Amino acid sequence: MISTQDNKFLSLYYCDFEGSFCGASSENEIYPDSTHIFLAYASVDASGNLLTGQLPSEKIQNWHNDNKKVFLTLGGSTTTISDAFNNPETFVPQVVSALEENEIDGFDFQIATFDQTTQSIIDTIKLLREKLPNDKKISITTQNIAVYPNVAVPEKNVNSQTAWNIMVPVINEAGEDLDFVQVQMYNNAYLGYERGSSAYVETVYQIWLNQHPNYPIQNFNGLEEEKLVVAILASEEAGNSQDVMETETVHEIVENLENQKMYAFAGFNIWNAHWDADAEHEISTAAAIALGIAEDENDIIEDGEDGELGDGEWREYTDFVSVYYCGFDDEFCGQSRYNDVSNDASHVILAYVNIAVDGEIEHGTMPTKLINFWKQENKKVLISVGGRSGDWSQIFTAESHLTTFVTQMIALINEYNLDGIDLQFRQYENTPANLLSLLQALKPQLSENQILILSMDNVTVYPDPTAKIPEMNEKDSNSWNFFVPVFRKCPDCFDILQVSVYQNDYLQTENGSKNFLIQTVRGWLNQHPDYKIPDFSGVPQNKLVLSLLASESAGENLPEYFVNVNTITKAFQTLKNHQQEIKGINLWNSFFDKKNDFAISEAAADFLNLEAQEISEDESENEDDENENDGNDSVFAGKLNANLILLVLVLAVYAFI
Numbered sequence: 001m002i003s004t005q006d007n008k009f010l011s012l013y014y015c016d017f018e019g020s021f022c023g024a025s026s027e028n029e030i031y032p033d034s035t036h037i038f039l040a041y042a043s044v045d046a047s048g049n050l051l052t053g054q055l056p057s058e059k060i061q062n063w064h065n066d067n068k069k070v071f072l073t074l075g076g077s078t079t080t081i082s083d084a085f086n087n088p089e090t091f092v093p094q095v096v097s098a099l100e101e102n103e104i105d106g107f108d109f110q111i112a113t114f115d116q117t118t119q120s121i122i123d124t125i126k127l128l129r130e131k132l133p134n135d136k137k138i139s140i141t142t143q144n145i146a147v148y149p150n151v152a153v154p155e156k157n158v159n160s161q162t163a164w165n166i167m168v169p170v171i172n173e174a175g176e177d178l179d180f181v182q183v184q185m186y187n188n189a190y191l192g193y194e195r196g197s198s199a200y201v202e203t204v205y206q207i208w209l210n211q212h213p214n215y216p217i218q219n220f221n222g223l224e225e226e227k228l229v230v231a232i233l234a235s236e237e238a239g240n241s242q243d244v245m246e247t248e249t250v251h252e253i254v255e256n257l258e259n260q261k262m263y264a265f266a267g268f269n270i271w272n273a274h275w276d277a278d279a280e281h282e283i284s285t286a287a288a289i290a291l292g293i294a295e296d297e298n299d300i301i302e303d304g305e306d307g308e309l310g311d312g313e314w315r316e317y318t319d320f321v322s323v324y325y326c327g328f329d330d331e332f333c334g335q336s337r338y339n340d341v342s343n344d345a346s347h348v349i350l351a352y353v354n355i356a357v358d359g360e361i362e363h364g365t366m367p368t369k370l371i372n373f374w375k376q377e378n379k380k381v382l383i384s385v386g387g388r389s390g391d392w393s394q395i396f397t398a399e400s401h402l403t404t405f406v407t408q409m410i411a412l413i414n415e416y417n418l419d420g421i422d423l424q425f426r427q428y429e430n431t432p433a434n435l436l437s438l439l440q441a442l443k444p445q446l447s448e449n450q451i452l453i454l455s456m457d458n459v460t461v462y463p464d465p466t467a468k469i470p471e472m473n474e475k476d477s478n479s480w481n482f483f484v485p486v487f488r489k490c491p492d493c494f495d496i497l498q499v500s501v502y503q504n505d506y507l508q509t510e511n512g513s514k515n516f517l518i519q520t521v522r523g524w525l526n527q528h529p530d531y532k533i534p535d536f537s538g539v540p541q542n543k544l545v546l547s548l549l550a551s552e553s554a555g556e557n558l559p560e561y562f563v564n565v566n567t568i569t570k571a572f573q574t575l576k577n578h579q580q581e582i583k584g585i586n587l588w589n590s591f592f593d594k595k596n597d598f599a600i601s602e603a604a605a606d607f608l609n610l611e612a613q614e615i616s617e618d619e620s621e622n623e624d625d626e627n628e629n630d631g632n633d634s635v636f637a638g639k640l641n642a643n644l645i646l647l648v649l650v651l652a653v654y655a656f657i
Contacts, residue, residue, distance in 0.1 A: 009267030048087025075110025386424020
């Protein structure tokens with residue numbers, strides 16, 4: 001059984017006002033653990049006037065008292081829904097009034113007739129979203145063939161009078177205005193799959209996301225998985241018997257889509273409450289248990305049993321916010337000429353120390369004033385080796401060279417009271433054994449309060465059976481899975497692992513996309529559903545950081561790797577839903593972050609519910625710290641109290657002597 005999720009969705013249609021609409025229920029037959037009630041149906045006249053009949057106000061209040069949301073539904077096969085879409089200026093204000101006057105939480109379009117253009121649907125949805133308060137929701141319920149591969153997509157201004165692919169342009173242009181789309185997994189055959197089976201539902205589901213490997217739909221954005229609700233029948237009496245699912249199938253759908261294929265499965269809709277109650281809530285109970293909304297009385301796990309985390313038990317991470325800072329020397333990465341670090345940064349990393357012959361290091365004049373300023377701001381300051389720092393192989397040509405390098409690096413950070421070292425290792429003509437020897441030599445020399453960060457390319461962990469894992473002493477310029485043998489030998493040789501998600505593709509996902517981020521994280525956690533790297537436990541969540549670009553200009557002619565705020569937020573929400581939190585985010589770099597008006601760093605901090613805060617080594621002694629984090633403001637943990645951290649590492653480049 002999956003863990004209870006507050007964002008799961010279990011809706012039922014309730015037919016109990018105006019029997020001419022769909023009335024079957026004569027009493028409150030709602031399954032107790034349902035989350036949403038859809039009142040069916042309102043209607044519309046030829047002029048676009050909304051007709052509701054007598055709404056069950058007392059029941060609406062009772063449902064609200066039970067923490068359920070209530071939607072008003074327009075549609076059904078007896079309603080000419082095109083009258084609403086053809087008269088939005090009349091229809092929309094009346095919907096807004098009906099929801100406000102009756103304290104209803106949202107409006108649902110059940111599109112069962114298809115005598116309208118897709119443009120009219122788009123225009124009505126957008127106008128309704130504009131007029132409704134933000135707390136009122138909008139959903140569409142329709143047939144699964146409204147997204148269907150290998151069939152033409154209708155022109156937006158042409159009335160095709162068919163369901164085929166009408167939702168493709170609607171999702172493309174009005175998807176952001178919809179809160180839910182309930183896709184009916186009944187009434188239609190679909191690509192020859194057995195109706196009522198898990199395979200049928202899974203195929204439809206992936207195609208609506210436009211993520212099915214065999215059935216891509218060109219120029220289709222796909223519906224966001226958090227908005228896709230699977231609509232099923234309550235019993236044979238509710239519809240065609242071949243579309244009715246066994247309770248085991250309901251569990252199989254969630255297991256396969258959420259736990260195996262790692263989608264953020266939103267939930268189920270059931271047609272309808274009357275037939276569900278008549279069948280003793282068999283389907284709704286199965287759905288609630290599968291979603292984690294209700295407990296299976298035969299499978300209750302007590303808190304902490306069998307080594308699993310009980311309620312309220314979840315990891316806590318130390319808040320760690322940083323930004324790359326490139327300054328002082330254009331030869332390296334310098335654009336900054338002053339302190340342009342985000343106020344939300346907790347760590348500043350100076351980049352780069354230069355690697356000279358015999359393992360010696362070179363650095364220019366240390367920016368002591370900036371270091372002191374950042375320290376006064378309670379930021380940690382580290383120094384980095386990497387990027388264009390020189391030839392790493394010079395460290396490994398002799399044991400004495402490695403000793404020299406380690407000795408001089410430790411002396412440098414101790415002299416300037418720095419808080420650690422970042423190793424940006426991207427030269428793969430060296431062997432995994434070389435990197436391991438460096439980590440094993442350097443980590444023990446750091447004090448208890450200093451940290452070691454290792455920064456690697458995303459492809460150095462690559463979960464694909466065709467991607468070879470190099471031997472420890474193998475010299476190979478190929479970076480694929482370079483890090484795997486290192487981690488196998490010494491998983492504790494670093495404190496933070498930064499994974500660069502620019503410069504390299506990953507598992508055939510679209511660069512800069514939500515799926516690109518998700519698959520990278522799952523690959524490095526070794527939790528990818530399609531393939532897991534053998535003998536590799538995955539980098540711990542509390543050590544894993546994603547390195548992102550601060551703007552499209554930050555990627556040196558690689559703008560396709562830039563990930564915008566909306567995409568980052570959606571990716572992290574999906575990961576959170578699967579308890580796949582990571583340590584945080586690293587931004588390259590502060591110069592581009594400031595040029596972009598701190599859009600990424602500030603929005604990420606807002607999403608984390610983190611204000612710019614002072615972080616001291618002993619906050620209990622800092623009486624002036626008004627921004628102390630109480631440990632409950634993590635983006636990934638949410639109500640699970642997991643403090644996900646935004647990591648934005650600030651690499652300062654300065655002139656070298």
